[in-house]
Amino acid sequence: MTVVVEHSFNYFEKQGEPLTREMDKIVELRNVSAGYGTIPAVQDINLSIEKGSFTGIIGPNGGGKSTLLKIILGLVEPWTGQVRILGQRPERNRHLVGYVPQAATTNRRFPISVRQVVLLGRLAGRAPAFHRYQSLDHDIVDQCLARLEIMDLAERQIGQLSGGQWQRVLIARALAVKPVLLLLDEATSGLDAGVSTQVYELLRELNQEMTIIMVTHDTMALSSYVNNIACINHILHYHGESALSPELIMQVYGCPVELIAHGVPHRVLEQHGGLS
Amino acid sequence: MISSLLHYQFLQNAFMAALLASIACGILGTIIVEKKLVMMSGGIAHTAFGGIGLGYYLRIEPIYTALAFSLFSALSIARIQRRATVMPDVLIGMFWPLGMALGILFISMTPGYPPSMSSYLFGDILTVSRVDLLVMAVLDLLLLLTVVSFYHLLQAYWFDEEFSMALGLPVVLAESLTYAMIAITVVVLIRVVGIILILALLCVPPALAGLFRNDLPGIMGLAVLIGAVFCLSGLGISYCYNIPSGAAIVILSVLVYTGTQLLLRCSSSYFTTKR
Numbered sequence: 435m436t437v438v439v440e441h442s443f444n445y446f447e448k449q450g451e452p453l454t455r456e457m458d459k460i461v462e463l464r465n466v467s468a469g470y471g472t473i474p475a476v477q478d479i480n481l482s483i484e485k486g487s488f489t490g491i492i493g494p495n496g497g498g499k500s501t502l503l504k505i506i507l508g509l510v511e512p513w514t515g516q517v518r519i520l521g522q523r524p525e526r527n528r529h530l531v532g533y534v535p536q537a538a539t540t541n542r543r544f545p546i547s548v549r550q551v552v553l554l555g556r557l558a559g560r561a562p563a564f565h566r567y568q569s570l571d572h573d574i575v576d577q578c579l580a581r582l583e584i585m586d587l588a589e590r591q592i593g594q595l596s597g598g599q600w601q602r603v604l605i606a607r608a609l610a611v612k613p614v615l616l617l618l619d620e621a622t623s624g625l626d627a628g629v630s631t632q633v634y635e636l637l638r639e640l641n642q643e644m645t646i647i648m649v650t651h652d653t654m655a656l657s658s659y660v661n662n663i664a665c666i667n668h669i670l671h672y673h674g675e676s677a678l679s680p681e682l683i684m685q686v687y688g689c690p691v692e693l694i695a696h697g698v699p700h701r702v703l704e705q706h707g708g709l710s
Numbered sequence: 711m712i713s714s715l716l717h718y719q720f721l722q723n724a725f726m727a728a729l730l731a732s733i734a735c736g737i738l739g740t741i742i743v744e745k746k747l748v749m750m751s752g753g754i755a756h757t758a759f760g761g762i763g764l765g766y767y768l769r770i771e772p773i774y775t776a777l778a779f780s781l782f783s784a785l786s787i788a789r790i791q792r793r794a795t796v797m798p799d800v801l802i803g804m805f806w807p808l809g810m811a812l813g814i815l816f817i818s819m820t821p822g823y824p825p826s827m828s829s830y831l832f833g834d835i836l837t838v839s840r841v842d843l844l845v846m847a848v849l850d851l852l853l854l855l856t857v858v859s860f861y862h863l864l865q866a867y868w869f870d871e872e873f874s875m876a877l878g879l880p881v882v883l884a885e886s887l888t889y890a891m892i893a894i895t896v897v898v899l900i901r902v903v904g905i906i907l908i909l910a911l912l913c914v915p916p917a918l919a920g921l922f923r924n925d926l927p928g929i930m931g932l933a934v935l936i937g938a939v940f941c942l943s944g945l946g947i948s949y950c951y952n953i954p955s956g957a958a959i960v961i962l963s964v965l966v967y968t969g970t971q972l973l974l975r976c977s978s979s980y981f982t983t984k985r
Contacts, residue, residue, distance in 0.1 A: 471795050507876045528878035535872060544744055544869045545926045554866050558877040562863040562884075591924045611877070 532608030555610025736934030757809030833956030
């Protein structure tokens with residue numbers, strides 16, 4: 435028996451190699467340009483995101499970071515170029531993508547409970563009429579609430595939550611989709627350092643199970659949690675693993691930006707000194 | 711008043727109309743307030759005037775043409791808003807008077823003496839006919855069925871449109887349903903408060919209910935109750951003092967809202983100073 439298993443394993447290794455390599459690319463953008471009205475937001479983006487990576491997208495305000503996320507989500511139709519999520523058009527793989535929007539853009543005054551918000555994540559691909567949540571949906575929601583340690587808030591109205599609690603609810607809702615790809619838009623803006631760290635620790639943990647792409651302004655995240663960086667200012671200036679150079683930051687932001695890591699595993703920027 | 715209610719058909723009609731109106735205003739009012747579509751609804755209400763003018767011109771019962779007209783304009787507005795880059799405010803600023811202008815045009819084209827429009831503009835609950843009642847009941851039923859059967863989709867759309875799109879939910883369907891329901895609500899309320907005064911009856915009951923409840927079905931239910939109290943009191947005032955029902959309902963509801971807010975503020979400051 436073992437021989438057979440070994441054999442088939444080897445067979446897959448050889449025959450399936452190009453296929454698996456394709457599948458390792460969870461997001462693939464080829465020559466993508468997009469914008470609003472006649473104003474371009476991003477131009478000629480080529481980007482591929484490896485399965486299991488944790489990518490931070492940085493760039494100045496209005497540089498097209500959120501647009502890039504929305505292209506991957508299939509919310510913004512690109513003018514030109516191709517977008518593939520696991521080899522498919524974004525619309526076809528929506529059930530595999532969890533989205534955490536900017537907390538500031540959500541309507542916190544809406545009369546809805548935490549549980550109902552997280553349950554929305556279970557609506558993907560369901561018939562619109564006469565829908566009822568199944569007990570499986572409630573179980574998954576319970577798991578997500580437990581994972582984010584907000585079980586005790588389940589019946590709370592969202593207007594009564596703190597900023598950190600609300601961010602957790604938004605992440606729980608994205609997890610309820612059961613995604614293989616998690617997209618976050620400034621998940622820690624407005625949160626204090628302690629809460630931000632908790633969110634990042636959680637994301638690091640989630641990264642064991644899923645690919646994460648996160649738009650961020652937070653240098654702490656870049657320095658210690660993210661293992662890939664994409665710099666966007668209308669065009670993709672840089673995408674890769676190694677440290678960012680001050681010259682690149684200058685090029686992307688148009689001015690030197692403090693991106694100094696504070697004594698954490700790997701530095702984003704090379705050490706200062708040569709510049710002054 | 712009570713004995714007259716038993717005797718006069720028109721009072722019984724008015725009573726039923728008040729109850730039917732409160733169902734529509736409570737449920738849709740809550741949606742409009744939470745989804746921030748108050749001005750949009752005001753605009754859709756005023757386009758109904760074009761439909762009423764058309765009804766007079768074509769010699770059809772105006773409530774039918776008002777329904778067709780406001781449904782058509784509500785759905786077109788939703789579509790234009792989605793496709794075009796025009797600001798919603800500007801869009802409202804155009805179709806609101808356009809609807810009124812079309813109404814005036816149709817009425818001026820109608821041969822003979824111009825009909826009195828005041829019952830449609832300001833509402834006259836005492837002249838509600840059997841046909842009106844039947845239309846109102848059917849439309850109320852339609853509203854309830856739509857909200858109940860599409861509840862989760864609609865809730866997702868009302869709360870977070872972008873996330874609903876990211877999930878691949880039929881957001882355009884949810885939007886069309888919502889706008890169509892606004893148009894239907896306008897028609898249900900026209901005979902009771904009139905086109906010009908509709909906004910108050912859409913805003914005040916949900917706003918009041920929102921002070922006491924913080925879940926969507928709870929606010930809707932309480933808003934229906936509050937709406938019923940306003941409409942019935944408006945009917946009473948209208949009957950006893952010979953004031954148009956729309957004016958009575960609007961003045962009463964705004965007064966009650968202001969009074970409640972003041973009371974709540976006083977009581978909360980009283981309690982906080984005591985502690």
